[in-house]
Structures are given as C-alpha cells and as structure tokens.
Amino acid sequence: MMEKRTPMPVQEAVAAIMEHRIESRMEWTDLQEASGRYLAQDIQADHDVPPFDRSPYDGFAVRAYDTLEASRDNPVSLHIAGDIGAGSVFGGTVEAGEAVRIMTGAPIPDGCDAVVMLELAHDYEKDGHHYIDVKRPFHVNDNISFRGEDTKRGTTVLQRGTVVHPGVTAVLASFGYAEVPTVQKPHIGVIATGSELLDIREPLQQGKIRNSNAYMIMAQIEQAGGEAVSFGTVSDDFDETLSTVQKALHSVDILLTTGGVSVGDYDYIPDILNELGASVHFNKVSMRPGSVTTAASLGPQLIYGLSGNPSACYVGFELFVRPVIQKVLGSPAPHLKKTKAVLGADFPKPNPFMRFVRAELKDENGGWSAYPAGLDKSSSVTSLSDASALIVLPGGTRGYEKGMDVDILLLHSAEGSEWPWDNIVRSYRS
Amino acid sequence: MMEKRTPMPVQEAVAAIMEHRIESRMEWTDLQEASGRYLAQDIQADHDVPPFDRSPYDGFAVRAYDTLEASRDNPVSLHIAGDIGAGSVFGGTVEAGEAVRIMTGAPIPDGCDAVVMLELAHDYEKDGHHYIDVKRPFHVNDNISFRGEDTKRGTTVLQRGTVVHPGVTAVLASFGYAEVPTVQKPHIGVIATGSELLDIREPLQQGKIRNSNAYMIMAQIEQAGGEAVSFGTVSDDFDETLSTVQKALHSVDILLTTGGVSVGDYDYIPDILNELGASVHFNKVSMRPGSVTTAASLGPQLIYGLSGNPSACYVGFELFVRPVIQKVLGSPAPHLKKTKAVLGADFPKPNPFMRFVRAELKDENGGWSAYPAGLDKSSSVTSLSDASALIVLPGGTRGYEKGMDVDILLLHSAEGSEWPWDNIVRSYRS
Structure with a gap:
C-alpha cells in the first residue's frame, strides 16, 4: 500500500528541472502592452542619441571666440540673428558677433559652438535690433549635448531577457519600437484535485473547503511571467483526473496539479504519471513544507504535482516552477x-x-x-x-x-x- | 521676459502635494483580474479556518486513550471501522478499539481525538476484517488541526490598502471573494508638449526626436497603480496646448504634461496654469534633475508640469506623482x-x-x-x-x-x- 520515496535535496531537485528545455517563442507586442514582458532579442540603437548636436538648455547659441574677453565689467554685446525652437532648424550660418535664441533640445546652428544659458544673458533692444550682453567667457563646446554622446548608433542598448519596466519603455520608444519583440508567455495549465474542494462562489459545507490553491497558483503564474490556463477542479477519481490531465496536455507547456500527490489512497497523481509514461525527476524533496512535491517530464512538457496544502503548494511553485517559467522568458536571474x-x-x-x-x-x-x-x-x-x-x-x-x-x-x-x-x-x- | 522662481526643498514639495485630497472610488473586481490591485475595504473571515477539526495528514483517526499502552514490543491493534476521504464526513461514531482511515483535510470523526500518521500504522487483514497496529502512544489532540486555529470567524484577515499578491489571492479565495472590493485606479491623463516630438512610428528628422516621455510616463503610471489616458502630443502653441489641457481635465483625476514647463519662450505651461486659475503649489524644486517640476491644483484635480527631459521627467514622476496615486489607492507606504x-x-x-x-x-x-x-x-x-x-x-x-x-x-x-x-x-x- 505504501510507496517508498527517496527525498532529493532541494538544490538537486531545482537543478534537475532546470536542465529540462522548453522552447521560447517570440511574438511582437504593442509597446503600451509590453510592461512586464521580456525582450526576445537584443535591441540596437537605430540612431545616435542625441541624433544631432543640441542645446541642453534654453538660452543663446554663440561662437565661443566672441565671448573670450567678456567680463562683468566689460560685457560683450551680441546681435540676436534669429530664433530657433525645439523641432526647428536654423536656416543660415551664424556670423561673428551674432547669437541665436535657442530652446532646449534644438539643434546647434552652423557656426555656433557654445550655448549661453538664458539666466546668464541680459537681452535688450536698441535701434530696432535685439542684443544680448554676455558677462563671462564661454569655451568651445560649453553647454552642448553632442550627437551620439549618450548612445552611438548600433550599440546594443537592451539585452535579450530584459524585463520591460518604464525606463526600458523609454528606450524602446526612443528607438522607434512601436512593437516590441517579446518572449511569448509560456502556457501553464492548472488542475486542482480533491473531492473536498468547493468553488469559491459556493457556500461552505461540512467537510469541504473552498478551492484557494488554484486561484493562488494562477496569480503566482502571472507574477512569474506565465499565462495561466485553468482546467478546473477534479474530484478524487482516477479516470476523471487522467482525462483532465490528458486534455490539458494538448495545449500547455507546463501542467500543474495541486493535491493528490502524497501516498494516500486517493492520491492519484503518481499513478497518472506512471500511466502517461512520464519520467519522474523527483517525487520527494528534503524540505518543509512541500516535501511531496513531484516533477516529471513528458517529451517537451513538464508536469508538476504540487501539494494540496496551500503553503506547501505556494513554496513548491516558487522554488520549482517559477525559475522554469523565468528561464523560458530568458531571464538571467530566474x-x-x-x-x-x-x-x-x-x-x-x-x-x-x-x-x-x-x-x-x-x-x-x-x-x-x-x-x-x-x-x-x-x-x-x-x-x-x-x-x-x-x-x-x-x-x-x-x-x-x-x-x-x-x-x-x-x-x-x-x-x-x-x-x-x-x-x-x-x-x-x- | 524671465520669471523669477523660488525653489522649494524636495521634502516640502512632496508634503505640499500629499496634502491635496483626491477621492477614492470603490469597484468590484473579479478575483482573477485583481492581482496588483488595492483592497478598498478590510476583509473579514466569513468562517473559522479550518472550518472544522481536521486531519493534517493521511493516516488513521483514533481514540488516544486506546493507544496509551502501545509500544514497539506491545503494539495495540485497532479495528478499521471505516474510511473517510477528504470532502466526506464519517457517518457514525467511533467506538473503543476502532480506528478510521482518514485523508489529509478530512474532518475528524466523532469519538476520535488523535491521528496516527500513515507511516506509523501497520495495517493488515484478519478473518475478513482490517486492522492497524499502533506501536507508540498518541495523546489527545495529536495531529489534529483545530477549527479556527488558523483564523477565527470575524477576524480581519486583510487590511484596506493591501495590494493583492498571490498570498492575498489565496486568502480572498478561501473566504469566497469571487469579486474583490478594490480601489478604482485613478485616471491619469498624459499630454506631451513640444514641436520637436515625432510619433514613435515616424522616421527621424533633423532637429526632431521621438516622443519617448509619454510612453515612459504611461508605464510609470501603470506601475504606480494608475490608469493612463493618453491625450497625444501638442506642438509649442499656446491655444492648442490650452484646449488639449481643458479637454483632458473633463475626464481625469490627475493631468501630467511633459515639456514646456521651463522659462523659455515656448514654455506655455505656466501661462496655461495661470489662464485656468490653477493654484500653483510649486514651480521649482531644489533638486537635480527635475528642478522645473511644477504642481498645481484646480479644485479636486492635480495638474503636473513635468520636465521634457526624460530623466528629469522620470524622477519628477516618481517623487511627486507616484505617492499621490498610491495614496488614492490606500497604500500605507506610498x-x-x-x-x-x-x-x-x-x-x-x-x-x-x-x-x-x-x-x-x-x-x-x-x-x-x-x-x-x-x-x-x-x-x-x-x-x-x-x-x-x-x-x-x-x-x-x-x-x-x-x-x-x-x-x-x-x-x-x-x-x-x-x-x-x-x-x-x-x-x-x-
């Protein structure tokens, strides 16, 4: 009646399932839907950042040479030759003694090589012309953001396996990734076993409990980056459990069951793995809680028998299932x-x-x-x-x-x- | 031409916007959609957990008194009077000298007061009857999970403001919350300003950059627990910006703009706040980056002018917008x-x-x-x-x-x- 099981140390059990290979599939995801997803490819810069020499401030683009002698007592006067907003390009070339009003982010006009910040330029009008006074010298390249200083074209700016958080979203948007190459979420089926399980909408009955494990595991699957697929609850019946497992295996990468994994009379998962011809990686782990956690593979698919006890089930998932999902996603730290x-x-x-x-x-x-x-x-x-x-x-x-x-x-x-x-x-x- | 601004220390600026009250609204969310959402109410246990005295193991329910004299050399023999799976209830009362086969989670039958784990019971058949041998004494209450020992009915098991993670999902499922009282996500509008902004699908042009800020902020809003509503990009034009801001204010709790917030000629946000009659909490913060971050309120609504510089915008959001969203959600640590x-x-x-x-x-x-x-x-x-x-x-x-x-x-x-x-x-x- 009793099956003897040899407990496997936790480290070896984790190593055993991490050796199993599940294929990663790529899919394009709209940038606005990509938060939390994993990049399926390295992302290269499609242009220099900044894409041109630009002003990091509002102010005046000048020729540094013109300001060399400027001081508080002897300000240098420059004629304002024009005005350039962000998104515009200055048409001409700036000559000696001239300055151009420039906005943050606008391209540095030809002929200029420094920017005087707005706060440091006193502007005034005289005889219908506009001028600024500059009261200190500026050097060549002062206050210029140079083309490519942030990122050179062709640089790998994001690695495969990176999770898309807001900073990553900003980089993807900058480089025009309206659609993002993401790893498709692996499909993880969930079957709760146990005649004692009530649906969460049902009132309590003597001897029964509500099925909290399936909802918990589905939330764990989503948190780990997978797509949860529920196959409902089955009672402690071999045939019903087997047929539900077989149905689930038609469409999932990984199948999780909770309950029925121990050595009791109604624990059918070991028999079902046997019936399927699955190869069992472990069926007992030297840990508490969750010692009866079972993992088996059937071709490319993994089947886990998690404990029916909520906390044992939770821990079994986090130790043995989460890293497999994260590995499929390409996470470097699964x-x-x-x-x-x-x-x-x-x-x-x-x-x-x-x-x-x-x-x-x-x-x-x-x-x-x-x-x-x-x-x-x-x-x-x-x-x-x-x-x-x-x-x-x-x-x-x-x-x-x-x-x-x-x-x-x-x-x-x-x-x-x-x-x-x-x-x-x-x-x-x- | 230049407006003088007095920088406010970061702490005071955060305190200023945290004083502003935005109403929280409650909505019912399907449990499977509730991950990451915030509870709008305390959640009480609707029943004891466990709901009845139950067995934590597979084994045999016994009367402890019967095993008092049991030892390795003098095992006690108990007649197996029946069998009870999880979800079932044993019909009769267990008499002296009897044991009942019991599964993990099943109710302790009347008359029993201890459970002998399966591994410690040797079962055998004799004259068509089934028996177990027990080789050590068990005490009253050994291996019984008592009704209410985990949680008593009426206990507050989850606090308002708790974020729904998988462990919380398990508790909600246990207590039958197929729908969960969650705080409605505040609606946060986003307007990107700047004639230099290209849509992320457009090819680069001289002097222009792609609009990465709006996508970044929308991802930050989602990460902070809000619902992002995009109102697109406006060029550096007062009337266009004003009408877009007015349109957005019809439907959002909080409005975020990026760019146009500095003291340059094309920075219209200060004028627009003035035109709207908004009361400005601060328009300069003694911080880098993001010193030009602006916050104002208009009745119950908050309007933020975030910098157009990506990193300044990012930091301004995390310091000043995130905690306001989290406060609406009821987070105790916003x-x-x-x-x-x-x-x-x-x-x-x-x-x-x-x-x-x-x-x-x-x-x-x-x-x-x-x-x-x-x-x-x-x-x-x-x-x-x-x-x-x-x-x-x-x-x-x-x-x-x-x-x-x-x-x-x-x-x-x-x-x-x-x-x-x-x-x-x-x-x-x-």
Missing part, C-alpha cells in the same frame, strides 16, 4: 532573489529537512529582520498574505535563535537570483 | 522604498541642490552597492533602462566619495516607504 536577514524570533525546533519559513520583513537599522509570519503550518492560508520572504533554515540537528544571520528569499521582488542555492544547502540526505 | 547602500563610485561634483542619481544596484557582502548608471545627464534616456534605484545625495558644498553610506530609493520595489524624507533632506534653501 530564481527567487536571495539576500540576508537577521532572524527576528527563535525557531527552536530542529528538522532534518531544510525549512522554508514564511516571513514578514522589517527594515531595521539599514538591514532586514525576518519575522516568521503567523502560524507556520503547511495548511495555513492566512500566513501567506503577510509573507514577503521565505527564511531558509538548512536542515540539521539544531534549532535557530533570534539574532542569527539567515538567508532569505524575497517573494515579491522584481529582481531574481542566478543561483541562490550555493552555500545555503546543507540539507539532510537519506 | 513613497518609493528608501534603504541604504554604499556608494560604488566617486561623485565629486558638489551641488547646492539635492541630487537624484540613477543607479544600478549590486548585492555585495549582503548589502547594496549603488553604481551611477551611465551618463548622469537629465537628457539621457538609455541610463534609465539600467537604473533600479536613485541615489539621494543631499545638496551641499562637498562631493561624495566611493564607499560612503548613502540613502537610495528603489525604483521597482513592490514595497514603499511611509515617508522617506526625514534625515536625508539637508537641501539648499534659497
């Missing part, structure tokens, strides 16, 4: 961002398995303190809403004390880690 | 997240104004180092794509050296600050 914190409370209970403790972070004295969030049971839903990090407590024979330095994994960070597992995995091996 | 870093490079040039230097962050030795990102000119677009923080360098007469501790503001953090300005503002006052 794993949860690892950083350090000080443990905010004792965690006395030793555990041979590595523990991931949901935690609230507080910024104290310029560093993070990590406080275990609420009840740390794998069945707890409400503690998930307070957690912004997972404290990583390597397995061993000792507990952990308040004030100790610990590794944490950030749950809502826009940044990730390349490989967070070195140096923190001293986990139990059976 | 400002950019402030934290500490070590300056990664010299910044020798002193400046009387407070500087916001775009920076790349590197996690070194468990702390952040902040490296100025590319060219730090307010006209630079490409440096925006690399920046994940702003280094805050208070104004003064000295430069800053590599290795100094500095304050930084995180640009892509899901978290914010309540009020980041205390202790860092030692800015120039004219």
